Amino acid sequence: MSHIACAHLQAVVELLEHGADPNLPLSRAVGSALCAAVSTAYEQQRTAAQRIALVDKLLEAGANILAPVPLREGQTKAVGTAVDYAYFKYYQDTRIAHTPYHVLSASEQEVLQTRRSLLEHITVKLRECVILKEKEWDQEKLRRSKKLDSAVHTRVSKKKGGSLCVEEVRLPFFKYCYQCGRSVGVQLLPCTRCHEVFTCSETCRRNAWSQQHRQECSGSLEKRTSQAAPDASRAGLKKNVTGKKGEKGREGKEDRRGGTKSKAGTGGRERHRKNN
Ligand SMILES: [Zn+2]
Numbered sequence: 611m612s613h614i615a616c617a618h619l620q621a622v623v624e625l626l627e628h629g630a631d632p633n634l635p636l637s638r639a640v641g642s643a644l645c646a647a648v649s650t651a652y653e654q655q656r657t658a659a660q661r662i663a664l665v666d667k668l669l670e671a672g673a674n675i676l677a678p679v680p681l682r683e684g685q686t687k688a689v690g691t692a693v694d695y696a697y698f699k700y701y702q703d704t705r706i707a708h709t710p711y712h713v714l715s716a717s718e719q720e721v722l723q724t725r726r727s728l729l730e731h732i733t734v735k736l737r738e739c740v741i742l743k744e745k746e747w748d749q750e751k752l753r754r755s756k757k758l759d760s761a762v763h764t765r766v767s768k769k770k771g772g773s774l775c776v777e778e779v780r781l782p783f784f785k786y787c788y789q790c791g792r793s794v795g796v797q798l799l800p801c802t803r804c805h806e807v808f809t810c811s812e813t814c815r816r817n818a819w820s821q822q823h824r825q826e827c828s829g830s831l832e833k834r835t836s837q838a839a840p841d842a843s844r845a846g847l848k849k850n851v852t853g854k855k856g857e858k859g860r861e862g863k864e865d866r867r868g869g870t871k872s873k874a875g876t877g878g879r880e881r882h883r884k885n886n
Pocket residue numbers: 787788789790791792809810811814
């Protein structure tokens with residue numbers, strides 16, 4: 611980040627602190643200030659807690675975490691969100707991002723932890739934002755759109771022939787990793803059980819599952835089977851909050867993942883592999 615961006619961020623923060631209305635011309639400035647705030651270049655000036663507070667302040671002031679942000683390195687160009695931008699900056703510092711933890715010095719470990727906590731925080735904010743937006747949509751249509759997208763990846767559409775309606779209007783849902791929040795430079799694969807969330811790696815898939823999707827995924831399962839046995843599935847939901855039982859138990863669909871993976875990746879989304 612340049613000095614200009616730093617100065618710009620300071621200016622926006624000061625305006626906000628003095629009660630400026632972020633919905634007026636400031637909103638665009640707040641958006642780019644958000645990018646500056648999540649950049650590693652800004653970290654010397656504030657503690658982790660202060661940076662998180664600043665991100666929250668900018669979001670409250672109307673910064674759109676989903677607004678397109680150009681990412682560029684060498685010949686590679688892509689457009690992502692503020693979260694993609696934050697990861698992009700994070701991975702540019704290869705020393706911190708790619709050195710085994712125990713090799714890093716104590717101060718480097720601290721830098722790493724600070725960066726990770728900020729990334730985690732903005733990922734949560736992004737997910738909240740997307741979930742909120744998706745709630746405004748027709749849920750059945752959204753579900754179908756996501757399934758159709760998954761079908762393109764797994765080429766189910768070929769096998770099923772005419773059963774998938776090509777003319778169907780798909781909702782332009784935002785496709786991102788449910789766990790880390792990235793949407794560019796990653797290969798996104800759907801949850802093999804519900805096809806409603808996507809993850810970018812096996813690590814993200816496992817973490818998303820154990821941290822929250824296990825509940826939601828069985829939640830959507832519960833909705834569909836609610837006429838049959840609502841109490842039983844609700845009890846199952848509770849049981850699955852901790853422990854690993856739910857991981858393999860559900861319908862044995864897990865083995866399909868391998869097949870999906872090898873065939874996926876032909877989607878039209880712009881990629882740059884830098885972040886992998
Ligand atoms: Zn991910």
